[in-house]
Amino acid sequence: MKIENPVLTGFHADPSMIRVGGTYYIANSTFEWFPGVRLHESQDMVHWSPLPSPLGCSSQLDMRGNPSSGGVWAPDLSYADGRFWLVYADVKVVNGAFKDCVNYLVTAEDIHGPWSEPVRLNGVGFDASLFHDDDGRKYLVQQTWDFREYHNPFNGITLTEFDVDTMRLKPETVRTIWGGTDVKLVEGPHLYKIDGLYYLFCAEGGTVWTHQEVVARSATLDALSFEGSPLNPFLTNFDTPRNYLQKQGHGALVSTPGGEWYYASLCARPWHHATESFTDPRGWCTLGRETSIQKVGWTEDGWPYIVGGHGGERFVDAPTDAVEAGGAPVSRDQHDDFSASTLGVDWNTLRVPFDERMGSVGGGALTLRGQGSLCNLFDLSLVARRWQAFDFDASVGVRFDPCTYNQMAGLTNYYNDLCWSWAFVTWDERRACRVIEVAQNDFNAYTSFLRDNAVPVPDDAETVWLRTRVRTQTYTYDYSFDGEHWQNLGVELDARILSDDYVNQRYGGFFTGAFVGLAAVDLSGYDAQADFVDFEYRELPAA
Known part of the structure; x- marks a missing residue:
């Protein structure tokens, strides 16, 4: 193995x-x-x-x-x-x-x-x-x-x-x-x-x-x-700099029952725009810092070393005493119909546990009560999971009936309170109807991309389906009113804004990675509720 x-x-x-x-x-x-x-x-x-x-x-x-x-x-x-x-x-x-x-x-x-x-x-x-x-x-x-x-x-x-x-x-x-x-x-x-x-x-x-x-x-x-x-x-x-793995270091040593030694460390996998040097900048790590395992040898005088060289390897011999697990490889794909009364192990919230103040789950829906904006460090209704591949699709159905532009609910790609974007349902008072908008926060420079071209939501559309398609360097948002026929929202965003390396240029905390998630905001303070149904996360085969 x-x-x-x-x-x-x-x-x-x-x-x-x-x-x-x-x-x-x-x-x-x-x-x-x-x-x-x-x-x-x-x-x-x-x-x-x-x-x-x-x-x-x-x-x-x-x-x-x-x-x-x-x-x-x-x-x-x-x-x-x-x-x-x-x-x-x-x-x-x-x-x-x-x-x-x-x-x-x-x-x-x-x-x-x-x-x-x-x-x-x-x-x-x-x-x-x-x-x-x-x-x-x-x-x-x-x-x-x-x-x-x-x-x-x-x-x-x-x-x-x-x-x-x-x-x-x-x-x-x-x-x-x-x-x-x-x-x-x-x-x-x-x-x-x-x-x-x-x-x-x-x-x-x-x-x-x-x-x-x-x-x-x-x-x-x-x-x-x-x-x-x-x-x-x-x-x-x-x-x-041309190694598949970068940033390796911080980690821990372990021995096997048979006396072999391994070292688990953090690592990262940068990608580059075609116009960029491969080495300066070395790249953008949207998946954050991941975990690698390298095999360790020992010199005659008792010093450890990484087998294959201190740069590490992508493929490493598994322990000789390991018993291979049967069956298909574990999939990172996720479908959540929110029928369970608790969130699954892959879901995360920010700073506080998921509770009744944030919402509820079960019976086929995740209900989020609108709180602060996605810049809020105290009261935020956001449930998210890690990006675990460079290329994936994620989608969800949103049932939401806002009455003001201060009420929003949708699908977000999120790094931290400074850098994020989302596609969301809100209210347009000029047209007196619900609309779908796309916005990005780039170090607190906030941009509404659709503005006068926000997509009207038909009065009889109970569920608005939102989807993001992440393709390593860029990502987009789509919408659907039936969950089958999709339309692109016409905005292509640079994924590097959701990377450790981009955040590190202007902020001292750059230690996490990109997430895709579901969020509800109500800045008017009336706790408008949004129901999310049938979340899907599907990774594309590696090129």
Whole structure:
């Protein structure tokens, strides 16, 4: 069998991979999207299935008002003492000198839950992980943030002992164990004890084209006792601009029952406009940062390396002891008739869980109550799923009866509160009828594309069908009044506006990826309701 990278497509950043018995688990960052932390499991590292998220209620994660790309950064999943341990940060400030955050810990005896209420740890820095030493002691390992303008903000990797009896850290034990290399921006630490030595894996260079993973080791956990590997960088695409995978770095190490080693890392797959250089800019990553898995070898003197070179490979040998799963490959296509009373595992909301304030689901419809605009960080009725392919179609039926232009409901392609577009049903007071409009928000430059040419909705049309067709570099919107015969709305949009790399040009939080979703807005404050029926997401075969 071969592992084909990325193994988790579309916005699955900062993977923390572990093995418990013969099962592998990956936890990924979710940032401002709810529920918090994305989980997958696999028996062979090839086929991955989603699991319920561990942070499903506001008592575990309160992100209301969080900035875009704040929220859950770099969760760390581990297993010890008969239970799962999950450390995660809730980041409240993204731009500027400060990165206000709180690190939390939850535990569960079963990966499916229930998960405990969170224990507050500290706010020293983000990307914290929990190391379980073989003598029974536990330590929080984390990036340390320094807001002082005369220091590098990434102020090394610190270690603080954790007391299991009190479920509290021991601040008096804190020490810096490694300052990183001259690449700087050292973060994402994971610590392992292998053959009596401590190995520290860290990301550096920022989660952009210069991203990399480096390794250091020590015989002790004393302050500044770690030495860097002579093979560093362990993993990077900085010097492999034509590699299929880019931005590889931040991740976690795992061993198989048979003694093989693998490394799961974030990665990205850029595309380019025909008029652009292939290397500058290196491209646009609309699918965000995904998860790849590379095979790891060891030198005679005990340093790890990526098999095939530090640029990584698209196809990697699967573990020799893996048992191939039978049947057809798992499809990412989705049809939701909204007959269930809860949202499926692929659906997400922003900052808060889906509840009666936002709407309801079941009986064949998703009902959304109009709240704030798609720029709103507090009250927003949006249910969305990740883009997981460069080329796909998504459609939905909308039943909506607005009485003012302040009421809107439709289908959106969304990156964050600054960059999004949608096709929606609203009211045109000049023509005294419902119409279909297409609009885009590009760093708060808002454009209504149809204006006087907005499509009138017939009075007898109970359902307006909306569809988006995403084709890597561009995407469009269509409409139908019967769900079978479609008309293009005449607007072709540049997909790069929904990419990490585009957002990074003007905003410090560029860590998620594009979503397609369903939204209802009522700026008049009357809670106009929209019913959404028969959502479809269908990926096109890769070229």
